[in-house]
Amino acid sequence: MSMPQQTxxxxxxxxxxxxxxxxxxxxxxxxxxxxxxxxxxxxxxxxVQMLMWGFLQLYISENAGFFAKAGGTFIGAVLxxxxxxxxxxxxxxxxxxxxWARNMGNLMMSPLRPAEFLGALMVMSIIRLAIGMVPxxxxxxxxxxxxxxxxxxxxxxxxxxxxxxxxxxxxLVSGIVLRNGMGAESMAWTIMFLLLPLTCVYYxxxxxxxxxxxxxxxxxxTYVFEGMRALLIEHTFRADLMLWAFGxxxxxxxxxxxxxxxxxxxxxxVGSLMQVGE
Amino acid sequence: xxxxxxxxxxxxVVKNYAGGMAVKGVSFAVAxxxxxxxxxxxxxxxxxxxxxIMGLVTPTSGKVHVLGEHIPRHRHRVLHRMxxxxxxxxxxxxxxxxxxxxxxxxxxxxxxxxxxxxxxGAQFNLNDFLDRPTGKLSAGxxxxxxxxxxxxxxxxxxxxxxxxxxxxxxxxxxxxxxxERYRTERGATILLxxxxxxxxxxxxxxxxxxxxxEIVDDGSPETLLARYDRETLEEVxxxxxxxxxxxxxxxx
Numbered sequence: 001m002s003m004p005q006q007t008x009x010x011x012x013x014x015x016x017x018x019x020x021x022x023x024x025x026x027x028x029x030x031x032x033x034x035x036x037x038x039x040x041x042x043x044x045x046x047x048v049q050m051l052m053w054g055f056l057q058l059y060i061s062e063n064a065g066f067f068a069k070a071g072g073t074f075i076g077a078v079l080x081x082x083x084x085x086x087x088x089x090x091x092x093x094x095x096x097x098x099x100w101a102r103n104m105g106n107l108m109m110s111p112l113r114p115a116e117f118l119g120a121l122m123v124m125s126i127i128r129l130a131i132g133m134v135p136x137x138x139x140x141x142x143x144x145x146x147x148x149x150x151x152x153x154x155x156x157x158x159x160x161x162x163x164x165x166x167x168x169x170x171x172l173v174s175g176i177v178l179r180n181g182m183g184a185e186s187m188a189w190t191i192m193f194l195l196l197p198l199t200c201v202y203y204x205x206x207x208x209x210x211x212x213x214x215x216x217x218x219x220x221x222t223y224v225f226e227g228m229r230a231l232l233i234e235h236t237f238r239a240d241l242m243l244w245a246f247g248x249x250x251x252x253x254x255x256x257x258x259x260x261x262x263x264x265x266x267x268x269x270v271g272s273l274m275q276v277g278e
Numbered sequence: 279x280x281x282x283x284x285x286x287x288x289x290x291v292v293k294n295y296a297g298g299m300a301v302k303g304v305s306f307a308v309a310x311x312x313x314x315x316x317x318x319x320x321x322x323x324x325x326x327x328x329x330x331i332m333g334l335v336t337p338t339s340g341k342v343h344v345l346g347e348h349i350p351r352h353r354h355r356v357l358h359r360m361x362x363x364x365x366x367x368x369x370x371x372x373x374x375x376x377x378x379x380x381x382x383x384x385x386x387x388x389x390x391x392x393x394x395x396x397x398x399g400a401q402f403n404l405n406d407f408l409d410r411p412t413g414k415l416s417a418g419x420x421x422x423x424x425x426x427x428x429x430x431x432x433x434x435x436x437x438x439x440x441x442x443x444x445x446x447x448x449x450x451x452x453x454x455x456x457x458e459r460y461r462t463e464r465g466a467t468i469l470l471x472x473x474x475x476x477x478x479x480x481x482x483x484x485x486x487x488x489x490x491x492e493i494v495d496d497g498s499p500e501t502l503l504a505r506y507d508r509e510t511l512e513e514v515x516x517x518x519x520x521x522x523x524x525x526x527x528x529x530x
């Protein structure tokens with residue numbers, strides 16, 4: 001064999017690279033763009049849910065005095081629940097796309113770091129959420145005269161708390177799927193429904209048995225839904241509830257990242273990154 | 279410490295899985311700029327060994343170093359200087375070839391990705407299908423795309439897992455030619471696992487034979503042929519795989 005003519009020149013090592021995050025976001029954007037059913041799906045279910053609960057609220061409010069005063073609590077709850085649920089789903093589906101495409105090996109052998117991968121999934125969760133939720137909030141204005149954006153600063157705080165919870169759950173589920181393979185995929189679709197009764201989306205915490213109320217108050221979205229009801233029914237912004245939610249979210253978010261890294265380490269130990277299928 | 283001139287070094291590397299020991303205390307060093315083959319039958323431990331070098335699998339014990347960095351602890355210091363190609367690892371099927379190469383180019387920090395894709399498109403004859411979804415390509419076209427992806431970042435170390443598996447002889451020959459050219463032009467280190475003995479004889483300076491997780495022989499193709507008194511590496515491979523003949527001391 002002849003002697004080499006030149007020494008390879010590689011790009012420099014970069015410990016944390018926003019451009020690698022943008023590369024992954026670009027990858028998911030290409031994917032979304034390539035399939036109109038994928039885009040339609042983002043809007044379809046939130047719209048169906050919002051319409052169903054909206055009409056139900058309309059019916060009840062015309063027949064019960066309390067609900068006549070509690071304008072928009074059901075629609076507000078459904079929209080905030082969708083932020084929580086679709087935020088996690090948007091995160092998890094982007095992650096699962098890599099598993100379905102059997103592309104995880106390529107990514108794990110590339111310079112992409114776990115923090116960058118998670119960062120890209122978070123950005124995608126917001127993009128997918130925006131595509132799905134913005135048209136639905138406009139529909140809510142048109143059909144039920146409910147303006148979610150009218151909540152102003154409170155909406156921003158609600159959103160921050162809900163999206164943090166959704167990411168914490170998404171990160172944990174992704175770690176479990178990495179470690180255990182596609183057999184754990186169903187968790188990505190179902191885990192959030194456990195929070196639906198416990199976080200009191202459609203009713204006050206006081207309705208729960210006392211022992212279950214303790215569980216509910218351990219979950220950050222409970223504070224958000226209670227805060228939303230306080231705002232819509234009593235016209236009071238409960239900053240104390242939001243601070244509690246944020247504190248718990250920080251704890252759970254850190255715990256989820258630690259769990260993800262431990263599960264990834266375990267996946268490297270048991271060799272499950274080499275078998276990304278079932 | 280790994281040898282100074284080694285691009286890759288493994289020191290008593292063991293990998294245990296729940297089902298048993300996949301790699302049993304393997305040690306070897308691959309010199310910079312060399313082309314080395316890992317040969318062995320199914321279950322010999324080749325893929326696990328390559329996966330440990332890439333940091334995809336953590337050794338149970340022993341040390342793996344790549345370009346002087348400890349893997350997997352510091353793999354991120356060197357992953358941008360390496361790349362990998364295997365017909366068994368897919369690229370996203372729904373993305374076009376250009377989109378896939380763009381994403382991986384950005385992941386590897388390639389400075390001018392557009393220009394690099396244009397260069398690789400010309401070099402690997404990808405231009406006719408650069409804007410076609412990767413899932414709609416033939417096996418040969420996919421291999422060319424995978425190889426282009428593997429060379430996007432001008433890797434100093436290229437790991438190949440059966441680079442010509444399931445290719446027709448013409449395409450396989452073309453791939454080997456491109457690998458030879460890359461090695462010659464860039465002085466890269468190549469470690470490949472293959473079942474194609476003709477490919478190994480043509481490309482490799484050195485052959486490491488593995489069996490049931492252990493290295494059973496190691497040398498240049500010529501040395502191995504002499505040691506087993508055979509005409510082809512395929513015969514040597516069969517001797518080892520079937521325990522047919524013991525190696526002879528070539529110096530005797």
